[in-house]
Amino acid sequence: GAVVSQHPSRVICKSGTSVKIECRSLDFQATTMFWYRQFPKQSLMLMATSNEGSKATYEQGVEKDKFLINHASLTLSTLTVTSAHPEDSSFYICSAHGGSGANVLTFGAGSRLTVL
Amino acid sequence: DAKTTQPTSMDCAEGRAANLPCNHSTISGNEYVYWYRQIHSQGPQYIIHGLKNNETNEMASLIITEDRKSSTLILPHATLRDTAVYYCIVRGNSGYSTLTFGKGTMLLVSP
Numbered sequence: 001g002a003v004v005s006q007h008p009s010r011v012i013c014k015s016g017t018s019v020k021i022e023c024r025s026l027d028f029q030a031t032t033m034f035w036y037r038q039f040p041k042q043s044l045m046l047m048a049t050s051n052e053g054s055k056a057t058y059e060q061g062v063e064k065d066k067f068l069i070n071h072a073s074l075t076l077s078t079l080t081v082t083s084a085h086p087e088d089s090s091f092y093i094c095s096a097h098g099g100s101g102a103n104v105l106t107f108g109a110g111s112r113l114t115v116l
Numbered sequence: 117d118a119k120t121t122q123p124t125s126m127d128c129a130e131g132r133a134a135n136l137p138c139n140h141s142t143i144s145g146n147e148y149v150y151w152y153r154q155i156h157s158q159g160p161q162y163i164i165h166g167l168k169n170n171e172t173n174e175m176a177s178l179i180i181t182e183d184r185k186s187s188t189l190i191l192p193h194a195t196l197r198d199t200a201v202y203y204c205i206v207r208g209n210s211g212y213s214t215l216t217f218g219k220g221t222m223l224l225v226s227p
Contacts, residue, residue, distance in 0.1 A: 006159075034214045043203075044160070044217040093159045095214075103209050107152075107159035 002028050004096055006108035013084055014116055020080045021111045023094030029074035030096035034105070035067075038091040050077040050094075084115040118143040118206040125222040128198075134191040136221050138204030141185040148209045149180060151189045153200040154220070160203065163189065167209075194225045 003026040013019050023033055033050040048069055049057040056069035066088075068080040081088055095107040121139040128134040140149065150165040164171055164178045166187075171178045177190040191198055203220040207213060 004159075036217075043219050044154075046214055046216070049214065091157070095159075103148075104162050104165070105215055106162065110157070110159045112157070 002096075002104075002106040004094060004106045004108040006092075006094055006111050008111055009109060010112045010114075012114045012116065015085055016083055018080055018082045019084055019113060020078055021092055021094075021113075023077045023079070023096075023108055025075045025096050028096075030077075031074060033071060033077040033094055033096045035069065035077075035079050036093045036095065038093060038110075044093060047092075052077075081113065084113070086115045089113055089115045118147055120204045120206055120218055122202070122204050122218065122221045124219070125224065128191075128194045128223060128225050130196055130225055130227050131193055134194040134198065134223055134225070136189040136191075136202050136204075136223065137186065138189070139186045140204070140206045143184050143206050144208075146208055147206045149178065149184075149187050150205045150207055150215065151176070151178065152203045152205065152215070152217075153198075154203070155197075155200045160217075163202075194223075196225050196227065199223060199225045 005024045005026050007022045031052045035047045036044040037047050038044045046059050047062045050069045050071040052071045058064045071077040091110050091112050093110040095105045118140050148165050148167050151163040152160040154160045163175050166178045180187045201220040201222050205215050
């Protein structure tokens with residue numbers, strides 16, 4: 001089945017620094033990937049839609065200059081949290097449609113960001 | 117996408133069947149019912165989806181009522197590893213649209 005890989009799984013950074021999270025579709029091509037954020041004891045919230053070769057589409061309330069998304073190839077999307085602050089600490093999860101179940105959204109294992 | 121309503125939490129004894137209900141009374145004719153689960157600190161995992169017929173795979177069975185206003189996910193023999201939050205999501209099946217997650221049902225499987 002379709003596999004989506006995220007890296008790193010955990011990252012700790014100092015306030016004010018930038019952190020990049022990678023999302024890869026391992027055995028299929030993904031023209032569209034989705035980035036979600038999940039705070040403790042809350043559900044997943046869609047942040048943005050990443051489109052290969054074009055600009056990402058951000059949900060209302062998500063700062064595009066703070067959460068930079070690059071979808072440079074059909075198998076890789078990156079999310080960069082710029083000038084991270086403690087309130088950006090969260091569980092970031094990417095997903096993509098792909099493989100034999102094209103209408104099934106496959107999720108990565110998530111990346112836990114802790115900003116000190 | 118139609119809204120869904122699920123119980124906040126449920127308990128199940130290991131080895132017994134877990135039946136997780138979901139109400140989606142405003143579902144439209146071209147919308148599918150999807151079920152995902154999220155084990156603690158992991159990404160969501162796809163379980164099953166259906167339109168109007170009952171579906172079964174190696175993980176679970178999905179029973180959709182004839183009027184499609186509700187459905188039940190059945191885990192036939194729950195194990196401790198099935199402890200997770202289960203999300204019922206209604207979505208159209210055209211294009212590459214995303215999923216909107218509600219609060220889901222926290223299923224606790226106990227020995």
